[in-house]
Amino acid sequence: MHIRRSSEEIAANRARYEDHQKKGLEFAPKALPGFSVLPEPAIEEAQVLHREVIPGGWYYATKVRCGETLRVSLKDGFSSVALIAWSTADTSERLNLPDTVKMQWTTGLSKGRVIFSDMGRVMFSITEDSSGAHDCLVGGSTAATNARYKGALLRDTRDNFVKLAMKIGLDRRDIPAALTLFAPVRVDTEGRFFWNPNLLNSGDYVDLRAEMDMIVGFSNCPHPLDPNPVYAPKPVTVTRLSARPVETDDLCRTATAEAIRGFENNALASL
Structure with missing residues (x-):
């Protein structure tokens, strides 16, 4: 159905767009800090809500x-561990990598x-990160990508997330594209993906601060581009920490x- 818009509405939309564009061009982004220090800093046990x-x-879901x-x-x-997320208030709002x-x-x-979510809201702030080696382009493993490991049926991220979604009352159609943490995927001058292990460190970690109530899913399976010929993912530790006050000049927010x-x-x- 074709909707005709008045000249006033068109003018107002254009003015709003031009205002956003002007603010974006005038805004000087803050310089990002270097990677977080290693080894991983200790966590006060009083701050720990759960450790998995x-x-x-295998896979894991948490609120x-x-x-x-x-x-x-x-x-x-x-x-490498793949991550997806949905808003608790409305699971049609989900992580959106594009x-x-x-x-x-x-x-x-x-x-x-x-x-970001697919509704233009912030789901996570990356408050600490020791490597920057995270893939938001390729996605997680599937039964087809696991075929390179000969002689066994092995778990993959796609199937893990289908099981996870069904257990929380969702469907495979609700599964967003996955962010894979600790997957050093880069793009060469010819536009081809490649694996750059030099970006990784021993004992890497990342802190993700939740900016809304969410259901978060993880899958601990080898990335499709991981060159290791052996299926041998190590255990991954996920620690949920209690909320702390956020400063008004918080880097992620500004x-x-x-x-x-x-x-x-x-x-x-939230209004």
Whole structure:
């Protein structure tokens, strides 16, 4: 159905767009810090709400409340772990990697960046990160990508997330594209994906602060581009930490004009 818009409505929409564009061009993004220090800093036990160790090949789902932090760490050796998320209030709102990349003009998600939902709101702030080696382009493993491991039927991220979604009352259609943590995927000058292990460190970790109430899913399976010929993912530790006050000049909330608008959308939704 064709909807005719009045000249006044068109003019108002254009004025709003031009105002956003002007603010974006005038905004000087804050410089992002370097990677977080290693080894991983100790956590006060009083701050720990739950700690889960995900065995290689398995998956895990948890609820997290706004302001809490999920620390994902490789205490037991290297593994890539895929992540998806839905808003608890409305599971039709979910993690959206294309918007995350588009709105921040980068595929390099690291300390100081945020992760958006498909409704223009911020789901996570990356408050600590020791590597920046996270993949938001390729996605997780499937039965087809696991075919390179000969002689056994092995768990993959696609099937793990289908099982996870069904257990929480969702469907495979509700599964968003997955962000894979600790997967050093980069793009060469010919536009081809490649695996750059030089970006990884022993004992890497990342802290993700929840910016809304969410259901978060993890899958601990080898990434499709991982060159290791052996299926051998190590256990991954996920620690849920209690909320702490956020400063008004918090880097993630003020680094870019896009992040500021995303948090404005978060605030509007809570009214």
